[in-house]
Amino acid sequence: MASKKTTKKAINSQSTHPMEALLKSKKLATVKKGQEVEAKILTLSKKGILFDIGAKAHAVLGEREVKEISTYLPYLTLGEVVPVRIVAEESKEGFPVVSMQKFFDRGKWNILIDKKEKEEQIEVVCGEYGKGGVFIDFMGIRGVIPKIQLAAEHIDSPTKLYNQKIKVKVLEVDEAKNRLVVSQKAAVLNISQKELKERFNKIKVNKEYKAKVLGVSEFGIFCEVDDVEGLVHISEISWEKVTDASTFVRPNEAIKVLVVEKNEADLKLNLSIKRLLHDPWQEVEKKYPKDKEIDGEIVRKERYGFFVRLEPGVEGLIHVSKLTGEEKLEIGQKVKVFLERVNQNDRRMSLILPQKAKPVTYR
Numbered sequence: 001m002a003s004k005k006t007t008k009k010a011i012n013s014q015s016t017h018p019m020e021a022l023l024k025s026k027k028l029a030t031v032k033k034g035q036e037v038e039a040k041i042l043t044l045s046k047k048g049i050l051f052d053i054g055a056k057a058h059a060v061l062g063e064r065e066v067k068e069i070s071t072y073l074p075y076l077t078l079g080e081v082v083p084v085r086i087v088a089e090e091s092k093e094g095f096p097v098v099s100m101q102k103f104f105d106r107g108k109w110n111i112l113i114d115k116k117e118k119e120e121q122i123e124v125v126c127g128e129y130g131k132g133g134v135f136i137d138f139m140g141i142r143g144v145i146p147k148i149q150l151a152a153e154h155i156d157s158p159t160k161l162y163n164q165k166i167k168v169k170v171l172e173v174d175e176a177k178n179r180l181v182v183s184q185k186a187a188v189l190n191i192s193q194k195e196l197k198e199r200f201n202k203i204k205v206n207k208e209y210k211a212k213v214l215g216v217s218e219f220g221i222f223c224e225v226d227d228v229e230g231l232v233h234i235s236e237i238s239w240e241k242v243t244d245a246s247t248f249v250r251p252n253e254a255i256k257v258l259v260v261e262k263n264e265a266d267l268k269l270n271l272s273i274k275r276l277l278h279d280p281w282q283e284v285e286k287k288y289p290k291d292k293e294i295d296g297e298i299v300r301k302e303r304y305g306f307f308v309r310l311e312p313g314v315e316g317l318i319h320v321s322k323l324t325g326e327e328k329l330e331i332g333q334k335v336k337v338f339l340e341r342v343n344q345n346d347r348r349m350s351l352i353l354p355q356k357a358k359p360v361t362y363r
Contacts, residue, residue: 031055031086031096039084039098041077046070051084051098059096062087065104068139072100072107075114108139109175116170119194121187124168126161131218134158136168136182143180148214148222148229151188155215155222156251172266181266193267200228200267205259208276213253216245223257223271230269232257239274239281239313241300248273280313281347290339293354298333308337308351316342316349327353 031037031053039051042058048066051059061069076082088097115122124136124143133146145168147158154161169191172181185191203209203225211223211230221232234242242248249255261270288294288310296308296316305319306329318329318337329335340350 031059031089033086033089035086036083036102037086037098038081041080041082044073044076044078046073049076049100053084053086053096053098055096057090057095059084059086059098060091060093062097062099065100068104071111071139072104075107075111104139108141109173112138112141112170112173112180116173119169119192121167121169122182123165124182126164126166128162129158134161136180138180138182141180142178143182145182145184147217148231149181149183149185151184152214154184196228196267199226200262202226203228203259203262203269205262208256208258211255211257211271213249213251213255215251216249218245221245221249221255221273223255223269225257225259225269225271228267228269230257230259230271232271232273236260236270236272236274239277239279240309241315280311281344284314284344284349285342288339288342288349292339294337294339294351296335296337296351298329298331298335301329301331308335310349314349316351318351318353322352 037053039053039059041049042052043050046069049061049069051061053059082100082103084098084100085102086096087099091097112122114120122138124138126145127135127137129135133144134150136143136145147155149171150158150161166184167187168182168184169186170180171183171186172179174180183191186193209225211225211232214222214224214229216222218234219231220234220237223230223232232245234245237245237248255273256276257271257273258275259269260272260275262268263270294310296310298306299309299315300307303320305317305323307315307317309315316337316339322340323329336354337351338354340352342349
């Protein structure tokens with residue numbers, strides 16, 4: 001019969017042996033800075049994430065990325081395995097520190113796609129205002145709010161949004177093209193894309209509608225037709241050459257437009273004002289015969305000659321080759337001209353000044 005001392009020693013030996021055996025049998029991974037590993041999520045909250053990376057100690061998410069984690073929480077689950085990169089082998093608290101940037105980079109686009117499908121809002125930071133609209137940043141992804149998609153109070157003063165955080169809805173998202181288009185107006189007014197699509201489908205091409213002017217830009221006039229957005233391009237405002245759309249309309253004014261085209265991809269309308277008006281070029285050959293002296297006004301000077309307006313929407317060119325160099329022509333000057341030739345289809349007209357003798361080209 002064994003002594004009590006021997007028995008106690010055996011029991012102690014048996015009680016410690018399983019743990020020692022486990023530690024010896026389990027090969028714990030050694031982590032190195034810069035190494036990429038698969039990590040299992042053990043805990044998940046706005047305060048941080050705890051990972052099992054197969055090492056002696058669990059890993060924690062870096063402080064900088066913890067600030068962003070609230071955005072990603074709905075897209076992460078306990079027990080999920082995600083790729084991480086070791087940024088520190090041991091923190092002050094003794095834990096390895098990891099980065100989820102690789103997951104975030106891929107996840108950002110997935111979030112945008114999900115938000116677009118669910119028509120949910122996201123928060124962005126506004127940047128500079130340029131020709132395309134107000135540039136924005138969503139967790140490192142650069143996008144834009146077109147001017148027409150700004151809330152009413154910001155259409156006339158988009159620069160005031162600089163460095164502001166605002167809520168928007170996603171209109172277009174394409175990772176391959178690195179394209180992100182969002183709308184502040186859709187978020188403010190809670191516009192449903194489904195309802196917008198229904199309204200868009202009801203609008204007919206080549207039909208006249210009443211439109212509300214939202215604003216103007218160097219591109220033309222932004223309008224709404226039955227709550228669907230559209231643009232009257234600056235070239236479609238008048239048969240005359242237009243350089244400043246703001247001289248034709250004012251915000252909130254009601255105007256008549258013709259729907260020229262419907263853009264299915266972005267649910268936008270291409271509109272025209274001038275196509276509802278008489279085209280002065282339709283009768284230009286009858287109105288300005290070659291044997292008739294015509295009154296005009298010089299409106300533009302180019303390196304190749306002077307443009308003369310005969311009537312609103314009808315301009316002709318006096319080419320430099322038709323001038324002697326002794327003429328003193330200035331913009332705004334009233335002149336007498338003869339028609340040399342006209343191309344009604346291309347809307348081009350060649351003019352010459354009266355000469356002492358009958359022009360050689362004049363028949």
